[in-house]
Amino acid sequence: MNQAARRIGRTLALVLPVVLVLSGTLAVTRVPWAAPNAESQVLTASSDTASTQAKAARAPHEVLRDRLLTQLQEKNPSVALTDLQTAVNGRPSLARHCADLARALGRAAVAKYGPKQAQNYSRPVCDTSFASGVAQGR
Structure with a gap:
C-alpha cells in the first residue's frame, strides 16, 4: 500500500x-x-x-474627463462636479488633474447653459476651478 x-x-x-x-x-x-x-x-x-x-490605452484622467462631460450633457454640472469630487477622493492620483477637469466642466457648462446659468452650478470643487472655467467660457 x-x-x-x-x-x-x-x-x-x-x-x-x-x-x-x-x-x-x-x-x-x-x-x-x-x-x-x-x-x-x-x-x-x-x-x-x-x-x-x-x-492606445488612455490615461485615467482622460477617461474621467469624457465621463464627466457626458454626465454634464445628459444631466447637469452638479452631478458631474459631485462625481469629480468622489473620483478624486477615491483615487488621490487624480488630484493633480482636478483643476483642469473642473475648468473643462465649467467651459462645457457655459457652452450648454450660458454663462449666467452655468455660474449657478459653481461649487468649491478643486478650489474655484469650475468658476474659472465658466469665466474662460464666456
Missing part, C-alpha cells in the same frame, strides 16, 4: 504542475479588453499588436 501511494504521489508531482501551467496558459490566451458591444479585440499570448494596444 505504501509503495502504491508513493507511485501516485510521484505521478501527481510530475503531472499536476504541467496541467496547471497548461490550464493557466489556455485561460489567458483570450482576454477581452474591449466592451462586449465593441469590435472584438482580444490580446493573445502570441499577439504582435500587444505593444500597439498598450500604447
Whole structure:
C-alpha cells in the first residue's frame, strides 16, 4: 500500500504542475479588453499588436474627463462636479488633474447653459476651478 501511494504521489508531482501551467496558459490566451458591444479585440499570448494596444490605452484622467462631460450633457454640472469630487477622493492620483477637469466642466457648462446659468452650478470643487472655467467660457 505504501509503495502504491508513493507511485501516485510521484505521478501527481510530475503531472499536476504541467496541467496547471497548461490550464493557466489556455485561460489567458483570450482576454477581452474591449466592451462586449465593441469590435472584438482580444490580446493573445502570441499577439504582435500587444505593444500597439498598450500604447492606445488612455490615461485615467482622460477617461474621467469624457465621463464627466457626458454626465454634464445628459444631466447637469452638479452631478458631474459631485462625481469629480468622489473620483478624486477615491483615487488621490487624480488630484493633480482636478483643476483642469473642473475648468473643462465649467467651459462645457457655459457652452450648454450660458454663462449666467452655468455660474449657478459653481461649487468649491478643486478650489474655484469650475468658476474659472465658466469665466474662460464666456
